[in-house]
Amino acid sequence: MSLGPNGKVLCENRKLQGILDEESDHVLESLDTDFTTIEEGGSIVELKQNGANIPVTKDNRKEFVDLYVNYVFNESIRKPFEDFKKGFLRGFPARSWTMFLPAELQIILQGHTKCDWKLLQKNVIYRQYGMLDQTIKNFWTVFHELPEEKKKMFLGNVSGSNRIPGYGQENFTFAIEDPKVENPDVFYPSANTCFRILFLPRYSSKRILKKKLLYAIEHNETFLLP
Template sequence: VEFKGEEGDGDGLSRELFVVAAKAFCDPQTGVFRHFPSGLVWFPSQASSHGDTFLLAGTFFGMALYNHCQTPFPFPRALFKKMRDVEPTLEDLEELMPAVGRNLKNILKEESEHKLESLHMTFVQMEEGGSVVELKKDGANIVVTKHNRKEFVDLYVNYTLNESVRKPFEDFMRDQLLLLSIKMEIARPSLILSLQQNVRYVYYEASHQTIKNFWTVFHKLPEEKKKKFLGNILTL
């Protein structure tokens, strides 16, 4: 990579290109990705008017992974799971949308049938533009109860992380270099860096010495043990 009128050493210019591209794609003003209070971004629901935008985003992401360049794409864990054909879970939704995730967990834990039914929830989900989508046939007329709440939560998670973003995600994954990076496991070093940046700690801060010690030891592990650890993380 070369910038006109600018000198650079090593792969510095390549890294700069990927950083600039990532920031452009993730700029709220562009409207390419949805932004959440968690600081993470996700695909827009059923995007159909972005042309090749997501293919281009996937191409840049694939190039960055292939070249082991860390880029500021604040993607959630769910994306990396989907890239490896691993189904996202309620915990993944909670990482992206903490308030929604907590509410769904509270629904699963609620002991009072009366209180649950008094919420008047049905098998529907509100879209970004205010439209209502049924999570199953005749969902608007099916009240959420203790007997069907697990199905409701599963459908909610599946719609948010899979069904509603199917088209933009498929476009994102069309880039052959991205697929090659995943297949050859070249993506793993960058994936580890992304996990280290975006992981949410319980009872600890990222600056805590215990956390620092963990990552220091982890980065000294043999590649095979790193891969095994990463595989376990992505299938939780």
């Protein structure tokens, strides 16, 4: 028998797996385990009626593990979840929530975890720039060479979230604007997350653009406008 991958998240995973695998009645008795568990506050919870007086044996160990796992993942969080559900429905009292599957509701609330970066480029709006300007060409060359993690960090710096909103990427866009500063090579890119605007100076080379952009991504306070 095996707990499977979910056993890794249990605090007593090794003990539980050992109970399932143990073939010696004597060893099981020496563990002095019964059908109870201890909550974080220290109180004892019986996993079944009169559980404190039922020792775990080879004959009932599977039942013990099943009850324990059910308590950890279901019973112990039932009240906090119900409290969360009441609060959620109080803030979002739309009955239409029930029409969504859990995965669909998660996307609506949290957004999409995957991004089509080519589509993102296609949807960008340019201000004081043309899409064929060398700075813009350099920017997208550098951007598409970035690892996925850095791209998501950039998205978070520009839009306030590293995920695409649930309404879909087809309708998601941001603007790249020339801040028209003197000596652009000394400035870093900055962003207005409320309006999804990236202020990108006209750097004199791709090398400088990459250096400034990476620094801004990795030190995101640089991105924020005062």
